[in-house]
Amino acid sequence: MSTSTSTDLSPFSRLRAYGELMRPANIVTAFADILAGFAAAGGVILVSGSALSVTHPNLGWLLLSTFGLYGGGVVFNDVFDAGLDAEERPERPIPSGRASKSGAALAGSALLLGGILAAFQVNSYAGFIAIAVSCGALLYDYWAKHSALWGPLFMGGCRGGNLLLGCSIIPASFSSIWFLALLPVAYIGSITLVSQGEVHGGDRRSGLAALALIVLVTLCLFLLGFLPGYAVGTASLFIIFFAGMVIPPFWKAAFEPNPDIIKKAVKRGVLSLILLNAAIAAGFGGFLTGIAVVLLLPISLLLAKLFAVT
Template sequence: MSTSRLFAYLQLTRPANVVTAIADIWAGLAVAGAWTYIITWGSGSNELFLNLGWLSLGTIGLYAGGVAFNDVFDADLDAVERPERPIPSGRASKAGAAWMSFILLIVGVVAAAQVNLISAGIALGVAILAVAYDYWGKHQNYLGPINMGLCRSGNLLLGISVIPELLSTFWPLGLIPLIFVAAITMISRGEVHGKNRNALYGGLTMYLIVIFMIGAIPIMHSTPFWEVLPFLALLSYMIFPPLIKAIRSQDPKLIGKSVKAAVISLIIVNASIAAAFAGWKIGIIVLLLLPISLWLAKKFAVT
């Protein structure tokens, strides 16, 4: 396979977005309290570090496979609206992309299974939800954003599943990525044609709810609020200015920039959650994924 053809298949996986999925896992480990043992080499740190690797690999497979399948199912539509994409441009074949997507999803589930059976079950659920969104959910006005949000919820819970017993306590945290990603999905529907002001205002409201929910965690978890505040300030700086510009103009390009900023900001959402549970130092560890994602976003499309 030529370098240009390999690059085309890599484009299908949205590498910058994949890094945001890794942040879900890392935040989940912070919720589970695993990072404390990993960075101090405490009891069981070797196993936790290995599981961190398996779950990170798992989410890479799940996310990359899921978004690549999206292009497979959208090939005909992209031929009209986005002919420059890998499949309609002929740089990647539809059959080849489908096989790659399927294999990546299998890798994701198998990698999660190396941690425990509950992790494998969650990974399988995320894979099914991703394909359901690609084929059906994205065409649904209300269920579509929820479908996509559930993929992210499952991804955060996949990180928490490193200690399965904690899932029964912390599963409601899945609402945070669900609402945030549902907002992104809702906003993104104006990326081609624009003129979706109601959806933009809805997304703005949902972003505010997410910030409020994360800000409430330190109150319930006895973490100093100041450790979370800088992360929430950075999140607000990343998502609100481009969204407000999009609301004012209804320009598809500005809507696209707003979506791109929000997708990358998923790392900041996860860093905020990590800081709320494990302190600012762990939040910084998760935030270190941000420059990697931003660098990849300059080389690969995010949406």
């Protein structure tokens, strides 16, 4: 393991190390949660030529909020895992010496606080959802992720809360669409189940459970067509694209649960959150709204080549 300290590094190297801690590609998927919730609540994303515009000025605050909440949550994941990473992932920023544990804790705290404050700029509903997501993320990082039961539930709950954060822009919508938060709960639960075998390999039972959850989420997207405001015909292309991206790698991970295959499945699963959100957004907001969300995918894929996703 490297014994270099942050004082040996250039400012760019230090900045990149903290960027790695934030997992930028994953943050882009969090933006997709907000856009999906926004569309489901009745917000409109207008597409004209190459320009995108929205009908609600507070959407920017929610995107800034999720940037802080997700970024802060994953930074604290590395803070709490510093000792374990020193053994299993010595290349990570903290054990490699490219970032300090205290500096990461400070950065994570600033991000979470910034995310909460940004949410309160929208309304109190958004603010309290942001507080709940922050607490859930910290509990997951410190404790729940070590449990096969609570880990998936807490991580999925954070993503479900992030979707509701997007819905909070129009609080009156909660009573009719709150259950949409269960979709990312189930989906992230499947990813978390599989990810527990990233280092030492997984087991077939967990892999099959994860695969079953993904199939269930896909079916539920079609069943949303029973809702009066969801156009399943418009969303179908996005749902099929989503299923085609995630089911094959999770199938393989279930029957060949070795670390390399599992890492590929987890990476595909995280990035495909954008497609899940696009299917929700398209059903509620129209085809072009779904396309607007899908446009986040190439950005996330590019960032995934520059920074680790898992």
